[in-house]
Amino acid sequence: MRVTEFQAPKGVPEYFPPRSAAFLAVREALAYPAEHAGYGYIELPVFEDTALFVRGVGESTDVVSKEMYTFLDRGERSLSLRPEGTAGVMRSIVENRLDKGVLPVKLWYAGPFFRAERPQHGRYRQLQQVGLEAVGGDDPALDAEVIALADEGFKRLGLRQYRLDLTSLGCAQCRPAYRHVLTAFLDTCDLDDATRQRATVNPLRVLDDKRDEVQRQLGDAPLMVDHLCSSCQEHYDAVRGFLSDAGVEWVEAPRLVRGLDYYTRTTFEFTHELLGAQSGIGGGGRYDGLMASVGGSDLSGIGFGLGTDRTLLACEAEGLDVGAGARVDVFIVPIGEAPRHEAVRLLTRLRQAGVRADMAYGGRGVKGSMKAADRSGAPTVVIIGEDEVASRTAQVKNMIDGTQVAVALDSLLDEVQHRAPQEGTS
RNA sequence: GUGGGUGUAGCUCAGCUGGUAGAGCGCCGCGUUGUGGUCGCGGAUGCCGCGGGUUCAAGUCCCGUCACUCACCCCA
CATH class of the missing domain: 3.30.930.10 (Bira Bifunctional Protein; Domain 2)
Incomplete structure (x- = not known):
């Protein structure tokens, strides 16, 4: 449409x-x-x-x-x-x-x-x-x-x-000698005009014609490898x-x-x-x-x-899932305005350290943000709310098994790098 | 360039012999306070490719057109 x-x-x-x-x-x-x-x-x-x-x-x-x-x-x-x-x-x-x-x-x-x-x-x-x-x-x-x-x-x-x-x-x-032999052979075959035309341009082409009625006549055709x-x-x-x-x-x-x-x-x-x-x-x-x-x-x-x-x-x-896999290792979910600033700072640090990271944008609800986190495929999600900002921590959730622990913001990079797949394995 | 097929929701498609549109998946929301994937409930979305014709009435028939697609040819 x-x-x-x-x-x-x-x-x-x-x-x-x-x-x-x-x-x-x-x-x-x-x-x-x-x-x-x-x-x-x-x-x-x-x-x-x-x-x-x-x-x-x-x-x-x-x-x-x-x-x-x-x-x-x-x-x-x-x-x-x-x-x-x-x-x-x-x-x-x-x-x-x-x-x-x-x-x-x-x-x-x-x-x-x-x-x-x-x-x-x-x-x-x-x-x-x-x-x-x-x-x-x-x-x-x-x-x-x-x-x-x-x-x-x-x-x-x-x-x-x-x-x-x-x-x-x-x-x-x-090849010229062989081509001459092949042309002579093709002249004895019953071919339509288009094919005959093709034979004059390049007789070799006729050899791999897909039509049965043509192939049937080519059983005894001379081959380059024999010449x-x-x-x-x-x-x-x-x-x-x-x-x-x-x-x-x-x-x-x-x-x-x-x-x-x-x-x-x-x-x-x-x-x-x-x-x-x-x-x-x-x-x-x-x-x-x-x-x-x-x-x-x-x-x-x-x-x-x-x-x-x-x-x-x-x-x-063949059903090979080439290039599949998560696009990011970590996804950050901020809850509230102050946490959004903390999230951007954290996101920047992670990316500069070479960690593939993304965060929830657009002021969606927590549920929506978590959904976005899930769809990103990131195995690790970092959740930051007002409480976390106050205590200088973040909730780090393992999306595979659902477990979640509090981690100090200062050691978050280490924690995340520890969890992220090593270089070359992704 | 030559033949055949198909064009209906974001995607895959259903819609019998004409009576002004449906499913699954996806998407959005809800299942009370800050937690995804499962499950349940609810919701939005269609110039039925476009133009013309036949008809009281066309997604449904006819013509044209465009697009896509498969094959020939050729090639990666």
Whole structure:
């Protein structure tokens, strides 16, 4: 029902309490592995030169050809809201000469991305992602590290019902030849015009068509993994070896295709089984020519993007109460005007000491204030009335078991800190 | 961009074949003096998405429109 004149733009998710706490927890969990593996944080612009995406991501991709929010600025320059993160990271690495320093350059980022698609469950026009890139090395152990870091993020949240699909898309050496073989095969299939059109743009895409009548014909389709050059084959074997060393489980997915043109060799995708049609919660892969295509040195890199929104949906689908818990440790209930001043002084002291605290505002009755205290979730409530002010004490109530004791105002901070959960346990 | 579904209280929804609106949850208050969560009692809240049409009469039927939603496509 429309109750206000304005609405949020179509397809843009909003997070507010209590769910926003879960959103923050998901983002933190996904970023944690990168931060603890030596990756540095990079803060990037939300819009870039349109040409960067056209060149980097690929003109033929749906993302670039029909899903970008593009506009002209006052200098008539064409800018676009970023539809993905890797191109921007490459641009920044080149522009800031990070590629001239220690390699590989390891960076992680988080933030909103934009795609003008038809909204759906888990598919938004403003989507949040946590991503990471390791640039300047084609060591297969690096591929394994990147994949393991993504996997670890999901595991930290307690997710179980997801799967890692893995394959190799070959390189500039072997892919063109394979593509030729695949195209020849597809020519023998009975496909509708739209699909045939898709095949001319990127024949690989046809492989993961969801329709049965198409899949039925693809049983004998040639696969990239059977046409890898020796170098790519060797690399892919090594990646799988290191992935095993890292304790990561995966599923061979020879028909895995990604929507961005820059991927080469190692390619992967995480999907969650409870999310419906938009099941991808993260994906990534290696990109050999990307940096050169945006004007940098010819360095290879590998990275991933994890969907924060979808990962949150996945957690909810699995019934994980991520980020739940009390927002404050202590809640103060003053009774009367003089006690309100004492309460503000106490509140200030508690907060300055690092204790998460709140108090009852708005001159409600004691009952109402206690109700507010209860709803805050605070395990400890401090009650201050006229009598307490006179005796320089406060009633400290344990909301879990209902017990209550008088504590001198001077030792209240100690008392409360003693009761509050220790750092890191909340 | 292409299909399907749905729009009724803050939330989840009921309202049969047309007769001017209901439940549960939540919210507020009360159960006597300064104590929450349980329980009991009471209360507030709806241009029934919007516009038009049919009709004595429309939440209920028809048309349009907007929004939301699911799927295709694509992707996180």
